[in-house]
Structure formats: C-alpha cells, structure tokens
Amino acid sequence: MAGISDERELAIHPIVMESVQHNAKTISNIRSLTASLFGVVAGTLGLESYPGFIFYLVGSLTVSLLIYLFRTQGKPSAYFHRPLAELWGGEVFGGLMSFVLTWTLFYGLVRA
Amino acid sequence: MGFTSNLFNLVGLVLLGHAVYSAHEHSSQNPLHLPSSPPSFSPLTTPTSTTSLPTDIVLETLFSVLLISTGIVLGSSSLRPIQWSKWAGQLEREERVKKSVKEIREGTGNPYRILEERPGFVDVRGKRKEFMEWVRKGDDLAAK
Numbered sequence: 616m617a618g619i620s621d622e623r624e625l626a627i628h629p630i631v632m633e634s635v636q637h638n639a640k641t642i643s644n645i646r647s648l649t650a651s652l653f654g655v656v657a658g659t660l661g662l663e664s665y666p667g668f669i670f671y672l673v674g675s676l677t678v679s680l681l682i683y684l685f686r687t688q689g690k691p692s693a694y695f696h697r698p699l700a701e702l703w704g705g706e707v708f709g710g711l712m713s714f715v716l717t718w719t720l721f722y723g724l725v726r727a
Numbered sequence: 728m729g730f731t732s733n734l735f736n737l738v739g740l741v742l743l744g745h746a747v748y749s750a751h752e753h754s755s756q757n758p759l760h761l762p763s764s765p766p767s768f769s770p771l772t773t774p775t776s777t778t779s780l781p782t783d784i785v786l787e788t789l790f791s792v793l794l795i796s797t798g799i800v801l802g803s804s805s806l807r808p809i810q811w812s813k814w815a816g817q818l819e820r821e822e823r824v825k826k827s828v829k830e831i832r833e834g835t836g837n838p839y840r841i842l843e844e845r846p847g848f849v850d851v852r853g854k855r856k857e858f859m860e861w862v863r864k865g866d867d868l869a870a871k
Contacts, residue, residue, distance in 0.1 A: 631814050634807035641803050649796050655743065656792045659750045660785060674792070681800040693813060694806040725747065726754045 630696060638694055642682070643706045649678050650710025651717045658721025671714050675707045735798030742791035749784045 653674040657667045679702055683691060691698035757779070808814045 629811040630809050631807070631811050634809045634814055637804075638806045638809065641806060645799055645803050648799050652743075652792055652795055652799075655747070656788050659747050659788055661750075661780060674796075677793070678796050678800065681797055685797075685800050686803065686806050693808050693810065696809060721747070725751045 634694075635696060639701065639705070641686075642701065643709065645678060645682065646675070646706040646710045647713060649674065650714040654714040654717025655721050657714070657718045658723075659725050661722065661726055662718075667718060671711065672707070675710075676703075679703050729802065732798045732802030735794050735801065739791045739794030739798060742787055743795065746784055746788040746791055749787070750780060753780065753784065 650671070653671050656674075657670050660670075662670055682702060683689065687694050687702070691702050695701040808817060
C-alpha cells in the first residue's frame with residue numbers, strides 16, 4: 616500500500632531529476648572537500664584508530680548541520696527526496712578513503 | 728555569499744596552517760618516542776599523543792576546521808528545489824528579476840523557454856495578400 620501511495624504522491628507532485636542530480640553533486644562536492652580537511656585535522660591532532668573515525672563521523676554530522684542551516688534553510692524535504700539518506704547520510708562513506716589518506720599523511724608529517 | 732565564504736576559507740586556512748606548523752614544531756621539540764629511550768615501558772604508560780598537544784593548538788585546529796567547513800558550505804552552489812511546481816515557480820521569479828544570463832550560459836534555464844519566447848502567430852491573410860500582389864506584379868510585367 617505504501618508503494619501505491621508513494622506513486623500517487625509522485626504523480627501529484629512530480630520531481631525534477633535535474634535538480635535531484637544537482638543537489639546530489641553539490642553534497643558530494645562538499646563531502647569530498649571536507650573529508651580531506653578532517654583528515655588534516657585528525658592527523659594534526661594525532662588521533663589514532665577509533666577516535667579518528669569517530670572524529671570523522673562527528674565532523675560529517677557537523678557539515679550536514681551546516682548544510683541544513685545554510686543551504687536548505689531548515690526545509691530539507693524541499694531539496695531532497697529522502698532527507699535522512701541524502702542529506703544526513705549521503706556520501707559519508709564516499710569520503711572515507713580521502714579522509715584516511717590525508718589523516719595518515721599528516722600524522723606522519725607532524726609527528727615524524 | 729561569495730565574499731563571506733572566501734573570507735572564511737582564507738582565515739580558516741591561515742589558522743589551520745599555523746596550527747599544523749605549531750603542532751609540528753611542538754612534536755619536534757618534545758619527541759614522543761626518543762630513540763635513546765628503552766622500549767621497555769608498558770603500553771599503558773605510553774603518553775597518548777592527543778594529551779601531549781597543547782590545548783591552544785587543539786582549539787585553534789578545531790576552530791579553523793569549523794571555519795573552513797562553514798566557508799565551503801557557504802561557497803557551494805545553492806540547492807535547487809526538487810518539486811516541479813516549486814522549481815518552476817522559482818525559475819519564473821528569477822527570470823522576471825533578471826534575464827538570467829548565467830542560467831543560459833550554464834544551459835540549465837527554463838525548459839519551457841522555447842514555448843515562452845516563440846514568435847507570435849504568422850499573419851496568414853497578410854502573407855496571402857503580399858503573395859497576390861507579387862503575382863499581379865509579375866503578370867503586369869509579363870503583359871508589357
């Protein structure tokens with residue numbers, strides 16, 4: 616039943632795929648930039664193992680909050696089809712590799 | 728928005744660079760693992776590197792990263808509403824305000840521009856009259 620009501624909702628309020636792609640690309644850009652930045656910070660602070668990953672998750676949550684405040688003006692459902700998946704959790708693990716890269720790099724540089 | 732985000736990014740990068748340099752200097756001044764120190768102490772007494780960093784460097788780093796992320800978020804391109812009605816309404820309002828040179832350059836303007844900017848209907852009767860005059864002129868020339 617939920618699927619039928621979803622379809623009806625989409626038929627009444629159609630969704631612009633271009634905008635969805637544009638928003639996803641914007642989020643992905645922000646995530647990849649900030650992931651490297653968090654890696655720099657985690658390496659500089661000398662975080663190791665789990666605290667580093669927890670720092671990354673906390674930082675991603677902060678960035679999501681910033682996007683929520685400044686970009687969606689508190690109405691994420693107007694810009695994302697599923698706000699929980701696309702705004703709060705979108706692309707979080709896509710930036711993990713660049714985070715680890717800069718994390719290890721700056722850890723090695725700072726505390727060599 | 729652009730100026731604010733650039734300012735945030737610049738100040739944040741300067742602070743981050745200073746913090747990283749300070750951390751590097753600090754770690755080179757007080758090395759954690761001296762090569763001369765015997766590796767006999769237990770892992771429990773190993774000084775964790777986080778506590779060894781001075782508080783002001785930690786605070787400066789965290790503040791700078793907050794500043795840069797705010798700058799990045801402010802500098803990112805604005806999101807577009809996904810609901811067709813709101814999106815089209817926003818486009819209409821934007822086009823009314825400015826003739827959206829940027830949107831045209833990006834190729835993501837109003838998809839109904841073809842319909843809205845088409846020429847008016849062709850005056851069929853006027854065209855027919857013109858054509859008849861042209862034919863008559865040709866007949867006159869042939870008669871002469």
